[in-house]
Amino acid sequence: MTAYPTSPQFRENARAALADGQLQKALGNVRTNFIAKRAAVADRLPEFEALRDQARDLRDHVLAHLDVYLEAYERKVIESGGHVHWARTAEEASRIIVDLAKSRGARSVAKGKSMVSEEIGLNAALERAGIKAVETDLGEYIIQLRGEAPSHIIAPAVHLNQEDVEAEFRRVHTWLPKDRDLSEPESLLAEARAELRAKFLAADIGVTGANFLVAETGTSIIVTNEGNGDLSQILPRVHVVVASIEKIVPTLEDAAGLLRVLARSATGQEMSVYTTLSTGPRRADDLDGPQEYHVVLVDNGRSNMLGSEFEEMLRCIRCGACMNHCPVYHAVGGHAYGWVYPGPMGAVLTPSLIGVDKAGHLPNASTFCGRCESVCPVRIPLPKLMRHWREREFERHLSPAVSRAGLGLWAFFARRPALYRFVTGLTIRALAWAARGKGRFKSLPLASGWTAQRDLPAPQGQTFQAQWKAQQAKQRKRS
Amino acid sequence: MSDQNKAGTEVRVGLLVTCLVDLFRPGIGFAAVKLLEDAGCVVSVPSQTCCGQPAFNSGDRANARAIALQVMDAFANVDYVVAPSGSCGGMLARHYPELFEDDPALSARSRAFAAKTHELVSFLVDVLGVQSVQAAFPHAVAYHDSCSGLRELNVRDQPRTLLASVAGLQLREMKDSDVCCGFGGAFAVKYSDISGAIVSSKTACVEASGAHTLLAGDLGCLMNMAGKLARDGSKIEVRHVAEVLAGMTDAPPIAAAAPEKA
Structure with missing residues (x-):
């Protein structure tokens, strides 16, 4: 796997992504499928906008009382026979899980899809301890074979085309007959399932993430479309839930409300195929389930966001709608962002978690088109939060010296209207003269950033303010 | 043409021409003046540079606030501020209040200013009924x-x-x-x-x-x-x-x- 983070090389990553024909082909599917499906399912539900308001308010309520709900949740987990572990950092979280696995003599871990496990670098930590982590989500399984990180928070292999996946399966699943058809998603899934079934049964520990943690019952909830999460948590002897602290909701009913906006926003489904609730280990009269149930609650920088201008980011329920609707994500894909969380939510969250000095490109690489905010199920003002990162950068003098100098010079004139009119009047006339008859510049000194991609339309002539002033003077003379 | 003049009241519109229109395509400014005058407005063009958006979006709040104040002063005496741009209009109508939300006096002033700001075409249709x-x-x-x-x-x-x-x-x-x-x-x-x-x-x-x-x-x-x-x-x-x-x-x-x- 690529060493994280590569966010400081966002520009280079983006350039490579733009030149990658296979990636560009795969991104075409994001541009069309996700958007159309979400729009259709949202249109069918008259109360969808009201549900978004409720989801926002509920998440705000939880964040305002996070300590209370976390403690209530912990009590309920313990009451139901489970264990709760608190992890301040990514390293602590990984260590807790690795220690658990080692002390149980585990040799392999079956994993449901979990972004927070990516965040804490769990697979690498397990491997260092000699324990095999097996990803059981189809997309995760594919990218694990390829040694890649997820490029999308709900569709980790969205950067790949069917033929890329087929080629990967034929490379690794060497026992496959050449005439075996792998041209459909279903046939790929069947092939992965056949291979994974044995791994589920062999796994000593199942690790899943959580979409929600329910305080009133101590329940963790995951949604999947493949059912792999169920097997990951039911078959092995030990089930470990790893989740970040803001995943809490007060009640099951609250979780149900959020589920109504989650799948609609994410995949355009009314509900995901599987919604799996788990509360504690197997009870005496249960037919199946793990003997041990552990929850690892990960902070890793989130409590610092509470009470800051970035608190609203913690409302996020990880649907991926923001990246599905983002023109920048559409252009470069998820890997270019260089860390776990791509797209607009990543552009706000990543600087919070790894530092704006490393992730500064992310909140800058946005046109502020606002489409992410317009589809966010919990109405996170993503452009505003990205702007707040730009403010932090500006205050800490982290933005590039050239752009700071340019901005400073521009602001100097913009704050002096008379001087501004004089200087711009001269400049514009000179530019108009230089472009006379042509209407545009193919290149221009100091404008190469613009003209690298497109012509620069030339000014018409004198400024509006100069012409207006002359016109008003003429009218006054006449009257 | 407009309903406003039937009441005999004068609608005074200050044109925020926008820096790009001012410098690159003044024809848009004159088209805006014509549309507003045809709809019965009295149009003025207060002295202006830019709405401050480049500073605001670059994280430079101090300059953004200074320029916002300059704009609010320049357009203090008109009934409406109209811009042939959703971007600059949005800066005045949505983001000026954000810039001053921590200052009680300026917060109220910026919200009142935001309320009288409109993008040109939506102003014609939604406010003037054209x-x-x-x-x-x-x-x-x-x-x-x-x-x-x-x-x-x-x-x-x-x-x-x-x-x-x-x-x-x-x-x-x-x-x-x-x-x-x-x-x-x-x-x-x-x-x-x-x-x-x-x-x-x-x-x-x-x-x-x-x-x-x-x-x-x-x-x-x-x-x-x-x-x-x-x-x-x-x-x-x-x-x-x-x-x-x-x-x-x-x-x-x-x-x-x-x-x-x-």
């Missing part, structure tokens, strides 16, 4: 919904309403008309190649629409799209929607050469 214009443009046009106007100020139907009244004009809705063109202010220069990829998708939609002319309500987006179309040798003409609504389409389109003099 439903039609006297103009002719015998061409098929595509209309691009610029992001800030669309998502910050709900400008979507108003330009289409007025364009429907232009004699000879045929609106060809293009695919993804509400998707960003990749301009994004400094983004277009700072992340030039990503911006280039986004505008390529946009101009592909414009070409596929079969339109003769591409219209939009923001000069930044228009310069980006016109610059890309020109670079690719496209025949599609590009204009600000106000030019067509005002019937002021004698000047060459954006990025186009002046016609050869006979």
